[in-house]
Amino acid sequence: MAIKIGILGYGNLGRGAEAAVAQNDDMELVGIFTRRDPSGVQAATAGVPVRSADDLLAGDPLDIDVLVICGGSATDLPEMTPKYAALYNVIDSFDTHAHIPQHFATVDKEAGENGHVALISSGWDPGLFSLNRLFGNCFIPQGKDYTFWGPGVSQGHSDATRRIEGVADARQYTLPVEKALDEVRSGSNPDLTTREKHTREVFVVAEPGADHAAITKEIVEMPNYFDEYDTTVHFISQEEMDRDHSGLPHGGFVLRSGKMASGATSVIEYSLKLDSNPDFTSSVMLAYARAVARLSAEGQKGCRTVFDVAPAYLSAHEGAYLRSHFL
């Protein structure tokens, strides 16, 4: 029996999740739910209905095994995930690290009281990077952690740049500093400042007559976003922006290095190189949605994270197959 997937939210992540269902033979997409007027939204997949998000809440719950919630972490998910966890098994990619404990608590209450399983903060960071931070700390108990992001597009930094007067369009890339990465890989456990770990590169389309020097100054001095980094600003045309910077690539590195009790050094490195951040994130979410369906079928309830899911639950294959093919 296929796992019945519903997708709530139809932006980049929702479209990625929709496409990813086709790569998972044991899943079936039963509907896309949007807060917009559904009559104006067309699903990319033939035969998949686009419905109002209100339909999820009206009357009896719909026949959905796992609802994949594709909303923003700032305002959408803190409200949506607990609300829908009261009615469905759900998964989200809540990524405001500092607020995870609070989000976990509210979701756990709704899911637990209503007999559903909710998995929050899936994706790659939080998600796969978190797993590797945890693993690193368990396998190298005395060591240091390093997380580098990029090369990739930061949507938050791109948005912040677009709000500057005279900026028509902007795209910000976060870049790990190779020298710092190599130092960490050497096992020397360096202390690295924010500036030493990442640089930022911004491509800007300026409005006609805008003051490029003033825009550059405002970007590189922007508190929290850019002031602690070495930032390079490039002015390009809208045509160049559309041609060269329309993708959402991302990735990064999690390293753990330290010394075994004997004094021998060990270094663990995990890295991702993604042409499309939302496509990979949604693919990870679907694997964890499979786990959610299974945990729920076992009678579990409440909130979970990637830390609580045995890896075998992520695969459509049974244990004997996993042991003979992957172990």
Place this chain on the structure above:
Amino acid sequence: MAIKIGILGYGNLGRGAEAAVAQNDDMELVGIFTRRDPSGVQAATAGVPVRSADDLLAGDPLDIDVLVICGGSATDLPEMTPKYAALYNVIDSFDTHAHIPQHFATVDKEAGENGHVALISSGWDPGLFSLNRLFGNCFIPQGKDYTFWGPGVSQGHSDATRRIEGVADARQYTLPVEKALDEVRSGSNPDLTTREKHTREVFVVAEPGADHAAITKEIVEMPNYFDEYDTTVHFISQEEMDRDHSGLPHGGFVLRSGKMASGATSVIEYSLKLDSNPDFTSSVMLAYARAVARLSAEGQKGCRTVFDVAPAYLSAHEGAYLRSHFL
């Protein structure tokens, strides 16, 4: 209450496990058990008794939460792990990939019938590399897997070389081919032959008057071990061997690359760089020993692998701490 650890087998791996206990505050080493005459064996840790392996089997089981079995996969573990799983929770690092299903079945029977938890094939390959092969297949459903080993010492190849006439000592290094690694990292999903993925480098101490050319020929043409690889042989003195090649470094790379449904490429890379293969392996085993103790305390029984263990079970910290620090 500390987790009471027993170590069975006191070679490189057992000594690594002994040292690693000191890096895990929630563990206590209650004894080292050897098949040798214990009166001739001295524990590196003050106050830890060295006892005969027979003591584990005589009379009532000893007060041990998890027995860490540090034996060889060829002949030791197939016999030892099921035998001790009947009496204790156990963990091993059985690494003969082709025989894992059989080993799992025999261990599962003994552990299951006697109410213990056994975890087999922990370490890094099988173990952490297996996890990353499984994860890769779940997160990038349509892609290819690549495992590279090294740079590192292969004890099997070193032993095979030592059996050649005229060879007094030998050490074999397995080296991943950088060009092949870079091709895989590019996301091009190349088809790679055995020869294209790894090279082998052998350091030999020849006996006086031995025929170096004949030894070289016998090494590079040795079926299964060397004939499918490009192998370089160096003749060195015993002093150089002792000075430069006494360690057991190892490591490797697991990559998964493929295309999301949109056509976007994703590449996942996991790598280890280990000064000491047995020290890291035993550190991983201790983290999984912690999980074994917890699964057993929950009332579980039977055989498990790394695929069956939720990551949170590996850490001494509780869920709330993990979520606020690592997620």
